[in-house]
Amino acid sequence: MSQTNPNGLRKRYVHAFAFALIASAGLGFTGCGGGQAPRGSEMRADGMVAQSAPDSFNKQNAESYSAIVENEYRSPLVEPRSTFSADVNTASYSNVRRFINEGKLPPKDAVLLAEFVNYFPYQYPAPVGNDPVSLTLDIAPCPWNTEHKLARIGVHAKDLSLEDIPAxxxxxxxxxxxxxxxxxxxxxxxxxxxxxxxxxxxxxxxxxxxxxxxxxxxxxxxxxxxxxxxxxxxxxxxxxxxxxxxxxxxxxxxxxxxxxxxxxxxxxxxxxxxxxxxxxxxxxxxxxxxxxxxxxxxxxxxxxxxxxxxxxxxxxxxxxxxxxxxxxxxxxxxxxxxxxxxxGGLVCVAKDVKFQVDFNPAKVNAYRLIGYENRILKQEDFKNDAKDAGDIGSGHTVTALYEIVPVGVKIDLPEVEPLKYQKPAQTKGNASEWLTVKMRYKHPDNEQSKELAAVLKGAGATSGSEDFRFASAVIEFGLILRDSKFKGDSNFDRVLERARGAANFDPNGHRKEFIELVQKARDLSSHAVRE
The missing domain is CATH 3.40.50.410 (von Willebrand factor, type A domain)
Incomplete structure (x- = not known):
């Protein structure tokens, strides 16, 4: 949804010039997706869609957002690994908040789910030893599709005190x-x-x-x-x-x-x-x-x-x-x-942070990375220290979630011929494992990466910790605002109920503000339907 703002027209010539420069340079992230670009847009080589705004939008608003092609479900028998870069950007959430506080629902492509969930801090265990980051995994039922599971990857960067922050x-x-x-x-x-x-x-x-x-x-x-x-x-x-x-x-x-x-x-x-x-x-x-x-x-x-x-x-x-x-x-x-x-986030404690997730086909029928569409990496990029990736600053937390379809739960996936020369990895002895996460990072002054790994086990039968429930509420809110085809049974009231029950850890009031924002968005959405 656009908005009228004459200030956005003051430098129309400059905007057009800058737009042409960036379009001609073909700048973009490594992304996923496929198919044809929408009319009036251009499919970039990395799978992202660079979409031209309609004339009516340009006349009213010179804002621009890349069209996001959401990650699809993948079969671990076909794509057993998922590789992506860390992301500590938070701009999407505060920008969407601005729209809602102005009484407008945001353009759907202004909603980036990774930037929503990473706007908030979480209580992951602090790093130990010489590692500047910790790695935590957990799993619980998916609130908007109870037959599915949500697997969460959590990272906590070392929190430097003011005295320990370098010059x-x-x-x-x-x-x-x-x-x-x-x-x-x-x-x-x-x-x-x-x-x-x-x-x-x-x-x-x-x-x-x-x-x-x-x-x-x-x-x-x-x-x-x-x-x-x-x-x-x-x-x-x-x-x-x-x-x-x-x-x-x-x-x-x-x-x-x-x-x-x-x-x-x-x-x-x-x-x-x-x-x-x-x-x-x-x-x-x-x-x-x-x-x-x-x-x-x-x-x-x-x-x-x-x-x-x-x-x-x-x-x-x-x-x-x-x-x-x-x-x-x-x-x-x-x-x-x-x-x-x-x-302290201005001080990098771990750079080029990458994740690679191996899924167990004995437990996982299909999986989908939620968000991070502009951070997808090739499998071979994971151990390539020359490949740039995301950086994490002091005190930052990074959260990523996968929606998992357990074995025995049906899902429509594109039909793919069985592999002729390769067989799925043996799972004997690992039947209780959902997945294995490997994380690579470099110290800020080093160009050689170090690897951490963790295995996710457990039934995932409970609703998860307070942090988990809040993170899932943030994601569900984003799915609703995006009108995502993966939103399942998402609705504002359930988001509010879960967020209210998971707001005890709120040192700076951001969770309380989130609840108020969801209420405003619900009212705006109801009004839009009535109109």
Whole structure:
């Protein structure tokens, strides 16, 4: 569903130019899916659909989202393994929250289930020993299809205290063009950065580079202890004009290299409403620049602000290329979540995190990975240390769920000829195992990966832990908003009932807010039906 916002038209020429650049470069994630692209769209080589917005949408709203082809059920006799990359992005949830709080149901392709479930922290066991991450598995009945099971993979990254966080070399690249003037754009950037400034220490360094209306270096590398000097520069930022910021991103990376901290967190943080007038006119060159700097140890995180011309799909791609997080900040409360609650998330503790899941055909008739469509990897990518994957910051949790059809439960799958030369793996002695998960990761300063593994057993007869029930409620909510063909018996009332009974662990009020959001969405949906 689109919305009318004249601010989204202020830079229509810039948007069209940026759209053409990205479309011509063919940027995308490794994804799954198949079939033909919808009319007015283009099927990309990676299986994702790059869809052109209709003229009526362009006239009202310059936002853009990649069309997602949901993962299908797979037979373990045909595809015994599932491989994917970690994802700590949270932008989809806060962006959808913005739509609902404005009294609108979101476009279905704005709903990414992995980003929904990973918005919330969970109480997974902390890592032990030298491992910076832990791996936890559990299983319970699937609430929207009780004949099925839900298998959950949970990861908890080491939570560094403020004293243990290494020195941070943070370079903020801030869009100060005219479209950033609205209160939910540059003013919100400034408020959010002030929250972070309050938590900086003398060992940290902050640099501010602006582009567009005010291009250039606004704050040279400055110790975090000089808080007032940093605040003065932040408060003095103003939005205006639409001139391309020549070399803005190049300058940001140059400053990051100049202040590079060995063993520390070196990161460029792009704050924008989605325009790409950052001084690199060729999108392929921009991607190569980001990947080259990533290899040198300077990562890129992307924070989206504003509405009407928000470019979710492109911002997400840039963050993924840069080994960083993509978050959408719609309120100062979300700014607090990103910079205060998850401030340690700016410090990577495990990079190139990948999962490979082996399913036992003696227990599993079919399986489906829920979400992560833009994070699917080839089987051979798992042990390939040259293959980039997701990164996990201090204190982050990562959650992934599979919907499993147990043996004995019927499901319609495409007919496939039995394998002639290969037989399914023997399951003798492993009859109680549903699946085995292997996770590979690298320490931030190492290019050789390490592997953890865990086996999932058990009947999965109970409803699961409080965390499990809440995670399943979040997924079910997303299935409803997406109007997914896999939503089964999903409904708002059951989501609310389960979430209310699983909200005891809520240190920052996010679960309570989720319940309120579901109530609003239910009311909006009922009103839409009545109309």
């Amino acid at each position: 941070r070399n943070l370079v903020f690249l801030i869009d100060t063009s005219g479209s950033m003037a609205d209160s939910n754009r540059l003013p919100l950037v400034k408020e959010s950065l002030t929250l972070l400034v309050n938590r900086l220490t003398d060992k940290d360094r902050v640099t501010i580079v602006t582009y567009a209306g005010e291009a250039g270096l606004r704050l040279p590398p400055t110790p975090g202890s000089r808080k007032q000097a940093i605040r003065d520069v932040v408060s003095g930022l103003n939005a205006g004009g639409g001139t391309y910021g020549e070399g803005g991103i190049k300058l940001a990376y140059e400053m990051a290299r100049r202040g590079f901290v060995e063993g520390g967190a070196n990161r460029v943080i792009l704050c924008t409403d989605g325009d790409f007038n950052v001084g690199v006119s060729n999108q392929s060159d921009l991607r190569q620049l980001i990947e080259r700097e990533r290899a040198s140890g300077v990562f890129l995180s992307v924070l989206g602000f504003g509405m009407g011309n928000y470019k979710d799909d492109r911002l997400k791609e840039l963050a993924n290329y840069g080994n960083g997080q993509h978050a959408y900040i719609d309120t100062i409360a979300e700014g607090r979540k990103v910079f205060v609650e998850q401030g």
